[in-house]
Amino acid sequence: MLSAQCSVLEVVVAKENREMVWLQCTSCSDLNYRTEIKVAGGPQKIEVKKYCKRERSHKLHKVKRK
């Protein structure tokens, strides 16, 4: 009984520590991708090389929060 309650609480906490964000092209500022980041312990700095449709090449994308 007690252990079941604990597992439910953990699921809720895990959801709250995640946030849907945009990956924004640093070159043309297009919002090209949606991703999920963990926000526990402060926001993460994520930089990834992704394909940009507008420029038709791979560009560095950074996390853009709402």
Ligand SMILES: [Zn+2]
């Ligand atoms: Zn771009």
